[in-house]
Amino acid sequence: MTDLITLRGVQKYYGDYHALRDINLTIREGEFFSLLGPSGCGKTTLLRVIAGFEGVSGGTVMISGRDMSDVPPNKRPTNMVFQSYAIFPHLTVGQNVAFGLRTRRDIAKSQHAALVKEALHLVGLDGYENRASHAMSGGQRQRVALARALILKPKVLLLDEPLSALDKKMREHMQVELIRLQRHIGITFILVTHDQEEALVMSDRIAVMFAGEIGQLDDPETLYRRPNSRRVAEFIGKMNFLPAQVTGIDGAVTLDIAGFGVTQVPHVQVPEGAVIGPAAVGIRPETLAILFEGETASRHETTATVDEVVYYGDMTYYDVRVKDVPEPLTIAMKNLIGRPVLEVGAQTRIGWDERAIVVF
Amino acid sequence: MSLRVYVIAYLIFLYAPIALLPVFAFNDGTIIAFPLSGFTTQWFTELTQNAALHAAVRNSLVIAACTAVFATILGLCAARAGAMSDFRGKKGITGFIMLPLVLPEIIVAVSLLVVLRQVLGLSLGNWTIIMAHVLICTPFSIAILNGAFAALDPAMEEAALDLGESRWSAFRLVTLPLVMPGIVSSMLIAFTISLDEFIIAFFLTGANPTMPVYIWGLLRFPSSLPVIMALGTILVALSILLLTIAEIFRRRGVRRAGGTDTGGFL
Amino acid sequence: MARRTSLSPDQTRSITLLGVPFAYALLLLAVPLGAIILFSFWTQDFMTVDTTFTTANYREIWDSPIYGLLLQRSLMVSGIVTAVTVVLAYPVAYFISFHVKPSRKSLWLFLITIPFWTSYLIRVFLWKVILGYNGVINSGLLELGVITEPLTFILYNVNAVIITLAHAFAPFAILPIFVVLEKIDRSLLEASQDLGESKFSTFLRITLPLSMPGVVGAVLIVFIPTIGDYVTPELMGGAGGKLIANMIQTQFLQLNNAPLGAALAVVAMLCVTAISLIFVFLNRKYLRGRS
Numbered sequence: 001m002t003d004l005i006t007l008r009g010v011q012k013y014y015g016d017y018h019a020l021r022d023i024n025l026t027i028r029e030g031e032f033f034s035l036l037g038p039s040g041c042g043k044t045t046l047l048r049v050i051a052g053f054e055g056v057s058g059g060t061v062m063i064s065g066r067d068m069s070d071v072p073p074n075k076r077p078t079n080m081v082f083q084s085y086a087i088f089p090h091l092t093v094g095q096n097v098a099f100g101l102r103t104r105r106d107i108a109k110s111q112h113a114a115l116v117k118e119a120l121h122l123v124g125l126d127g128y129e130n131r132a133s134h135a136m137s138g139g140q141r142q143r144v145a146l147a148r149a150l151i152l153k154p155k156v157l158l159l160d161e162p163l164s165a166l167d168k169k170m171r172e173h174m175q176v177e178l179i180r181l182q183r184h185i186g187i188t189f190i191l192v193t194h195d196q197e198e199a200l201v202m203s204d205r206i207a208v209m210f211a212g213e214i215g216q217l218d219d220p221e222t223l224y225r226r227p228n229s230r231r232v233a234e235f236i237g238k239m240n241f242l243p244a245q246v247t248g249i250d251g252a253v254t255l256d257i258a259g260f261g262v263t264q265v266p267h268v269q270v271p272e273g274a275v276i277g278p279a280a281v282g283i284r285p286e287t288l289a290i291l292f293e294g295e296t297a298s299r300h301e302t303t304a305t306v307d308e309v310v311y312y313g314d315m316t317y318y319d320v321r322v323k324d325v326p327e328p329l330t331i332a333m334k335n336l337i338g339r340p341v342l343e344v345g346a347q348t349r350i351g352w353d354e355r356a357i358v359v360f
Numbered sequence: 361m362s363l364r365v366y367v368i369a370y371l372i373f374l375y376a377p378i379a380l381l382p383v384f385a386f387n388d389g390t391i392i393a394f395p396l397s398g399f400t401t402q403w404f405t406e407l408t409q410n411a412a413l414h415a416a417v418r419n420s421l422v423i424a425a426c427t428a429v430f431a432t433i434l435g436l437c438a439a440r441a442g443a444m445s446d447f448r449g450k451k452g453i454t455g456f457i458m459l460p461l462v463l464p465e466i467i468v469a470v471s472l473l474v475v476l477r478q479v480l481g482l483s484l485g486n487w488t489i490i491m492a493h494v495l496i497c498t499p500f501s502i503a504i505l506n507g508a509f510a511a512l513d514p515a516m517e518e519a520a521l522d523l524g525e526s527r528w529s530a531f532r533l534v535t536l537p538l539v540m541p542g543i544v545s546s547m548l549i550a551f552t553i554s555l556d557e558f559i560i561a562f563f564l565t566g567a568n569p570t571m572p573v574y575i576w577g578l579l580r581f582p583s584s585l586p587v588i589m590a591l592g593t594i595l596v597a598l599s600i601l602l603l604t605i606a607e608i609f610r611r612r613g614v615r616r617a618g619g620t621d622t623g624g625f626l
Numbered sequence: 627m628a629r630r631t632s633l634s635p636d637q638t639r640s641i642t643l644l645g646v647p648f649a650y651a652l653l654l655l656a657v658p659l660g661a662i663i664l665f666s667f668w669t670q671d672f673m674t675v676d677t678t679f680t681t682a683n684y685r686e687i688w689d690s691p692i693y694g695l696l697l698q699r700s701l702m703v704s705g706i707v708t709a710v711t712v713v714l715a716y717p718v719a720y721f722i723s724f725h726v727k728p729s730r731k732s733l734w735l736f737l738i739t740i741p742f743w744t745s746y747l748i749r750v751f752l753w754k755v756i757l758g759y760n761g762v763i764n765s766g767l768l769e770l771g772v773i774t775e776p777l778t779f780i781l782y783n784v785n786a787v788i789i790t791l792a793h794a795f796a797p798f799a800i801l802p803i804f805v806v807l808e809k810i811d812r813s814l815l816e817a818s819q820d821l822g823e824s825k826f827s828t829f830l831r832i833t834l835p836l837s838m839p840g841v842v843g844a845v846l847i848v849f850i851p852t853i854g855d856y857v858t859p860e861l862m863g864g865a866g867g868k869l870i871a872n873m874i875q876t877q878f879l880q881l882n883n884a885p886l887g888a889a890l891a892v893v894a895m896l897c898v899t900a901i902s903l904i905f906v907f908l909n910r911k912y913l914r915g916r917s
Contacts, residue, residue: 595748
């Protein structure tokens with residue numbers, strides 16, 4: 001895939017507040033890209049910088065190889081779906097969708113109606129042209145916003161937390177629809193979200209942002225399985241942390257993990273430049289297992305005491321204490337047929353696998 | 361319950377003077393006092409024949425119309441700036457523009473008089489009153505238009521920009537229609553204030569009196585009082601009409617911009 | 627650093643826009659106010675203005691008892707009007723905020739504001755009709771046999787001025803109090819009652835202190851402009867009910883002594899500002915003392 005958007009050393013100040021710190025980023029043609037992070041991390045600012053609503057304090061934004069510094073938002077090949085959707089309440093659905101065509105001299109007026117029809121069809125709102133826009137439901141407004149942006153055939157569609165205003169069911173439905181839509185029209189989507197699950201489900205690649213910086217940029221699986229820092233690991237999913245010692249780095253890396261003992265992991269699981277000395281290891285709840293009677297661990301096992309049980313229906317989450325580990329470890333277990341739910345205080349064996357370990 | 365009784369008594373206190381207006385306007389007697397002496401429409405007929413009054417009314421209408429337009433333009437500038445980015449000193453500047461709201465009107469009147477007459481040596485006329493009225497009406501316009509702009513989603517204009525419109529056309533196509541009810545409401549309020557304003561007009565009026573200045577002159581002649589009552593009745597009816605229209609537009613504006621109504625002109 | 631002080635385009639636009647009404651206010655408010663202060667240090671003899679700097683006007687105001695008396699009376703009348711207006715208005719604001727259905731609130735506010743927008747001069751004059759010798763009150767009371775002679779203490783004196791002004795400024799007092807009452811989180815009141823306070827003590831300990839900013843706003847918005855009114859004292863006050871604004875008007879329009887009038891205006895404005903600032907300061911201190 002070719003590069004579409006390149007950000008080089010982008011800085012943004014609001015007075016003394018440093019909103020974006022040296023952002024370097026390349027977004028490719030046709031990919032579904034997400035900016036993920038907690039509120040205030042700068043993800044929306046970054047999106048607005050790409051759209052042109054915010055100028056930069058330093059660095060450059062290039063779209064299709066062209067420097068965008070002096071290009072106002074109305075001249076950029078980007079279109080946006082706003083968090084509030086910003087559907088013009090004084091215009092009908094059709095007029096909203098056709099809004100951007102007014103300034104497009106290259107499109108003949110006679111084509112407008114057909115284009116509106118096509119755009120509404122794309123988002124599943126056939127025949128809504130003459131509806132009053134303020135009478136639409138949240139999900140419908142979002143579709144109007146999408147149609148209004150897509151009718152202009154932008155190179156990039158920017159989506160600012162587009163699903164946050166919808167209820168859970170509608171949100172999940174729209175996630176799937178957005179993915180389908182993106183595959184169908186094949187243009188680049190850039191999504192801003194604070195919902196890690198949403199980002200994992202929808203994206204080809206995700207940039208996780210903290211305090212104006214990109215913490216990690218990877219595809220969803222790498223991001224989940226190999227987070228490069230504790231804060232990324234904590235923000236995406238849940239992770240247990242255990243103190244450990246790195247005792248050898250020749251060939252494989254040798255680790256002495258509190259409560260778990262000594263094991264060896266390949267270099268890919270360890271950050272570059274790791275040295276002998278104290279470290280932390282992370283391990284996801286679903287990669288640990290409670291060993292019920294008659295079960296044996298595939299790799300290693302150790303003993304633990306059940307500290308807390310949270311029953312979720314399909315899953316049970318156990319907090320267990322392991323000797324020499326300061327914090328309780330969380331284990332996620334599927335409630336398979338015949339598998340009992342343990343009580344607080346029960347002694348149990350737990351199984352673990354060194355391939356699931358991440359070293360920080 | 362006793363609170364309700366009190367509030368009703370208060371409303372009676374508020375409306376008492378106005379309620380008397382039509383009573384004496386249709387009373388067939390030259391003395392404005394009880395007992396009443398009979399029904400007549402004579403005072404309304406006299407109104408239609410008073411050329412000096414007609415001139416004063418025309419004057420006031422011109423002044424009020426100009427004031428409404430200029431105050432609303434200034435109010436639009438301030439309210440739009442208010443909805444945009446903050447900068448150092450913005451609060452202070454806005455406070456200063458709103459100052460005439462609490463400044464005693466006589467201070468505005470005499471200070472303008474001093475500058476116009478004594479310092480600049482200009483002669484007074486309708487335009488001097490318009491200038492002063494714009495000054496005191498602008499804060500009201502700002503208050504009304506602030507409400508209209510506050511109810512407006514800032515993403516609306518950005519969406520228009522994003523869809524290819526220039527800054528000006530985004531304002532014209534999206535913001536302006538959405539705040540239009542606020543603009544109408546602001547013009548009507550400014551018009552009403554200017555039409556009724558006496559304290560400043562009395563100082564700054566030139567050869568042609570405004571309607572309140574003319575009424576002030578009549579108040580000294582007992583024989584002309586019934587005619588004033590008739591005029592007052594018409595003015596009250598007109599004011600209520602204008603205010604009702606203003607209120608309807610203000611509400612429509614808040615609704616159209618998608619906000620919820622918090623009520624009130626201030 | 628340059629980037630920290632430079633303005634964003636949005637800020638620049640905002641400044642440009644606000645600059646227009648600001649320039650207007652500067653030109654028509656700040657400049658005239660400056661001029662009137664300057665003028666108060668000059669003198670005038672019939673039509674010729676002597677521009678030599680002198681404090682003669684201020685000395686005259688200080689020396690002649692009439693100005694002090696008028697100023698004192700003005701401040702007193704404004705003070706009483708303010709107190710009466712605000713005290714009477716508070717329950718109404720409270721009623722609309724707490725006892726009127728949300729959908730009807732706009733209508734009530736509208737009802738309150740209508741009388742305020744109708745011709746001021748005629749409204750003042752009608753109070754004369756109500757309070758006069760053959761007025762509504764006197765003829766009513768005579769008819770009922772409550773009195774045998776018309777009451778005379780209700781017209782052409784300070785009382786009449788106070789009643790009329792209290793009427794004229796009613797909405798100005800109600801609206802700011804209402805706005806603040808509306809912002810009070812209703813769950814605070816429930817919390818207070820849940821913690822054992824009665825309805826009345828909840829009002830005293832929660833509602834009233836929280837609504838003080840509105841009361842302060844109401845006080846200022848009534849107190850300051852009443853000083854500048856000369857219509858009501860002229861029509862209602864009789865000989866003993868004239869106020870400082872009447873004197874300012876007389877100096878400017880009848881005696882042609884604009885500099886003295888300007889000095890009076892400056893003095894009146896300073897007094898009002900000083901009293902307002904003291905009031906705001908004391909109120910802040912009181913509120914801080916409570917919390």
